Amino acid sequence: MSVLDAKIPEGPIKEKWTNHKNNINVVNPANKRLIDVIVVGTGLAGGSAAASLAEMGYSVKAFAYQDSPRRAHSIAAQGGINAAKNYQNDGDSIYRLFYDTVKGGDYRSREANVYRLAEVSGNIIDQCVAQGVPFAREYGGLLDNRSFGGVLVSRTFYAKGQTGQQLLLGAYSAMNRQIGKGKIQMFSRHEMLDVVKVDGKARGIIARDLVTGKIERHSAHAVVIASGGYGNVFFLSTNAMGSNVTAAWKIHKKGAYFANPCYTQIHPTCIPRSGDHQSKLTLMSESLRNDGRIWVPNNLDDVKAIREGKLTPTAIPEESRDYYLERRYPAFGNLVPRDVASRAAKERCDAGFGVNGTGEAVYLDFKSAIQRYGKEKALVTGNHNPTDTEVLEYGEEVIKAKYGNLFQMYEKIVDQNPYKTPMMIYPAVHYTMGGIWVDYNLMTSIPGCYAAGEANFSEHGANRLGASALMQGLADGYFVLPYTIGDYLADEIRTGPIPTDTPEFDAAEKEVSDTLNKLINIKGTKSVDHFHKRLGKVMWNNVGMARNESGLKEAIKTIREIREEFWKDVRVPGTTQGLNTELEKAGRVADFLELGELFALDALDRNESCGGHFREESVELDGEQKGEAKRDDKNYKYVAAWEWTGDAGKSKLHKEKLEFNDIELKQRSYK
Amino acid sequence: MSTNKDMNLILKIWRQKDQKSSGKMVDYKVNGISPDSSFLEMMDVLNEGLISKGEEPVEFDHDCREGICGMCSLYINGEAHGPDRAVTTCQLHMRKFKDGETVTIEPWRAKAFPVLKDLKVDRSSFDRIQQAGGFISVNTSGNTQDANATPISKYNADKAMDAATCIGCGACVATCKNASAMLFVGAKVTQYSLLPQGQVERKERVLNMVKQMDLEGFGNCTNTGACEVECPKGISLENIAIMNREYLKASITKED
Structure with missing residues (x-):
């Protein structure tokens, strides 16, 4: 079997999700208590997943680098959340939302995943209203909608310009209910610094308590990464200052493929x-x-x-x-x-x-x-x-x-x-469509390790439509992952608690400690920000809104040089003990310096223009579409999933061919 | 955009090694600050300077830097989030200060918000208050009723939204002479009391949240209204009155 089996269920697209839910294994309620799940990140995807898994009965441990789960960067999403409710009677439907999302993503996403997303979109609005999310309403008391880019209907629900905040506070309140019951153990101001694999399966994480500096071992039967996107590789972005790729990058280096890293959304306003x-x-x-x-x-x-x-x-x-x-x-x-x-x-x-x-x-x-x-x-x-x-x-x-x-x-x-x-x-x-490769069940290429929300790659193809990030985060966390994870965990009911005093945990903890000590002991001359800014400049100039072969090759070379210099000359003050923001930043920038190279490598491989990825070599030369981006379906209709081989520049490319059975491939035209 | 020239400032900053140590105010100079930079970008410049001199940078909380995550929390010249109104520290810009000015920077001060290091404080007491009742008990199911099945008047929905905009930064506590958290708790109680979904647990919620608030060591409200003035999101004092009414009603009429 190919490692890139997306496990898309058989049958017509409209029935895939329903049939899949009917056919996958479930864990009996008494056994769920005995199963631990770690969720890294508490934004819309992680927060909703943690709450839902705990409601179902699993024992959940949730981790956030912020001081409270409520501060995850989902909170900054302003405009709204899409759902195919057709409350405006303007011809909206699940199919239309599916179609708009696939087209908007420039035909580089997986049809079955996107259809499922559209299918559960309505449930999200119902769920959030039931939680007390104060969406905007009309005078008659019914929900109001607005329009977003790339679509011809009004399907966006909103709460002033603070929709992300209200949805996150909804998920946070659902988490709080479970924290109060002891079903979620919340670890705020904690950062995941590695995943621990036992017999090939994800069995826990190594985390650092950011207040005491203590390195901790946490075991679980499954690990969910919902740590958001990696836009901060550009230094300047609309992401929060702390947003980082570290959790995703650590699992990548332990065997999770990283898909389409070059698909980045540059937000126009x-x-x-x-x-x-x-x-x-x-x-x-x-x-x-x-x-x-x-x-x-x-x-x-x-x-x-x-x-x-x-x-x-x-x-x-x-x-x-x-x-x-x-x-x-x-x-x-x-x-x-x-x-x-x-x-x-x-x-x-x-x-x-x-x-x-x-x-x-x-x-x-x-x-x-x-x-x-x-x-x-x-x-x-x-x-x-x-x-x-x-x-x-x-x-x-x-x-x-x-x-x-x-x-x-x-x-x-x-x-x-x-x-x-x-x-x-x-x-x-603003947003990264690329991310950890996952199958239809949101499982990464590490068994037992899942990725949800912006951290995974699956729904937005090469470009995300407005108000779809909130939809995807909550779909993954409330309605997809809680079901699909049961299929895997059903085989874990006899495993019992996973010990942390094993050679695998010893080795992972040592690796984390060694890296932290190394960073502290370089005692170089330049600050972490100095390197981060230089990396950002290369990314923006050569791997930004328009890319070409020579610029990308130059970027790869420069990023390697910056990375080498970083490991020789960075200055991280203080010690590994206690609160040390510079040390946190140093670890994150070290990961960005590797990701940046893979990002450029992926952009170099994809010699077509699609969605947010624009190659200057691939534009329409004449006709009505002259000067517009030119996609190349013959050669690039695939997901680029990269395998870590020990050096970002020598990553191995695996291709997942994309099939389009329900939507005809067309050039996107908005003229 | 301001065309003013760069500024030089004297900073008096609270430094404290950890929760157990005692702290003190330390003086620093920063030069060449653009009036168009934000207050936290000024702090970045200070820290870059300290790092290059081999000193430990000043620890402060911040994340989104667009006024919504509620992480930033500096007490500047005796005011929570500084001299501007309706902004968080990260939205405060240096054009609000004068060249040569001395700026005093302290952490939030409250018994229920212990200092972790320098300007970072522990606000987990806010989380525990929410865990005591700041939710509606509905499981994720996909089978809740249609979102439009229960109309909610625009007036109530808008009022609930006004209360729900609280970002949980803690400025209300920091600025209150009693370190009271009643604006924060009142906002959550009000949001749910205005919505039909919040009715079933209405009494229990306010009783439990207020109980936890008292346990955490927050003070009481004496109606000075400082919290409303310093709140970056303009949460109204009315929320405290509503919470008091809700609390009284619930205390008298609770079923068990």
Whole structure:
């Protein structure tokens, strides 16, 4: 049997999940108590998985590097969560959500997984409402929806601009109920530093207590990695400062294949960087593209005047503006998928039309929306002849109700009032579609080791649609993993508690301690951040929004050099005992320095443009689609799953061929 | 965007080796800070400088750096999250300070939030309060009723959302002269009391959460309203009044 057996169930796509659930093994309730499951990460995927597994009766140990499970970075997701409820009666269906997700992912995801995701999407909303998640509602008391990029229906549920927060607090509350009952043991401020394998199976982890510095052994019958994405390999991203690849990378080095590492989402609407001091980038929700229009001036003189501070954007007349998304993609306009919107912004800025000092910013303008909503609200409030000022006031009220917290966030950071002058935005690294390779059951290539949420690779293909990350995280944790893990654990009921005083745990603990000691004892001259920033620069310049062969080869070479220098010259102050943030960072950056190379290697292997992966060698040369990304289904219709061989640059490629039986492969067109 | 020139500052920072040691204020200088940088980016510059000098950097909590995770928690010039309003420390920008200013930086101070190291404190007491009742007892099943089966008035849904925006940072406790956690607990109690899903456990919830809050060593509310002023998410004092009403009602009418 091939190691890359995706274990997709037989039968028509609509019946696969139901049949699979009916046919897989289950563990009897009395035995579940005797089975331990470790969950690493407490975001939407990990938190919901931990809570659901504990409700089912398993003994769960959950780990988070933050001080509370509620702080996982899922909390920062703003815009919403998709579900095929068709509450708006606009023709939505499970099939349409499935179709949009496969198409949006540029036909690089697994059909069966995506169909299952669409199938359980409705249950997620039901579950969250039952937990007390305060979704936005209409005056009639029913749930409200908004639209997101890449789709033609309104299927996104939201809670102001804080949907991720509310969903995470829902999962956190479900966890709390189980922690209170002793069914989940919560280990906050703990970081997983290795997986322990016994007889080939995942049997536990080595974790470091980040407060005391103590190295701990934890055993279990299965290990779930839900540690999120690795966008911080770029240093600057919209991820939290602590977001890291470490847990995923450690299991990769112990035998879990890493799939499609180069598939990265560069989100089109982030606040542009303002200088070298910057430590992270802030996202402005995609929901803003419902009402904001994106433009740059259409002549370079105006651009120059703006940059010199001699002209304000509001003074530029309509005819001198280039609403380039509406121009290039009339069907989807400002709501094209993220990868398309990002590349279009880069194209304009590369051509010299960027509107700030760095030349890397475009406008996101709410003036039309304020006018439109203002007139509507004036009528609704009985004012049939409003003055211009009144229209403006009404309109700003409506915009404030919809996006108030985002506008406030923008103003605090940029010091400009986005109600009065257009926002400036630029693409930034946001999400990684690639991740640990998993089969249909979400099991990695290590038996007993699972990956869920952003940490795995499976549902989004080469590009993720807006409001689908929350959907996938919760689908994996609430509705997929709790069932599929039983199929494996059914064989574990006779195993008994797993001892930690074994040679396997000894060896894993020693390896972890040795690495920490090595980092502390280098006593070099440069800080961890110094190396992280250099890595980020190479990634952004050569492995960012547009990639080519020579740039990628150069990146691989440079990353290797930075890595070598890191291990000779990094300075980690303090000791391995007690709280030491620099030591935590050093371990994470060491892993990013290996992942970065694999990332570039994967981008080099994939000589096609698909989704967020754009190879300059692969573009349409003529016709209506001239200049757009060119996919190559003949040669690249596969998942690239990389096996660790001891050196990132010599990783071994395994290909999982993708079959499309229910959707016809087409070029994505949003024109 | 500000075009002001770079700033130099004097920092007075609380340094404490670990939970058991006693701490002290230590003076530092930072130079060349951009007014457009955030307060935590200024701290990054300080730490880079300390590392290059071979000293131990200042430990402080932070993660998302966009005002939502609730991890950052600095007491700056005598105010939780510093001089700006409706922001967390990570959203505070240096343009709110003057060149040459002396800035005092302390950790949250409360018995229920012991200092772990320097500016990091242990807020697990907040988690334990939530574990005592901050949830609705519904299992994951895929068979809960349709999300639209029970309409909820927009007014109640919006009020519940306002309470639910609490990020659990603890600024309310840090700023309160009694180190009271009643704004935090009140927000959670209010959220669930406004929703139909929260009704069944309504009485038990408020009794259990308040009991745990007292056990953790938080003080009582004397209605000074400082918590509301410093709350980065604008959680209203009304939530405390609602919690008090809920608590009284539950104490009198509970079934067992």
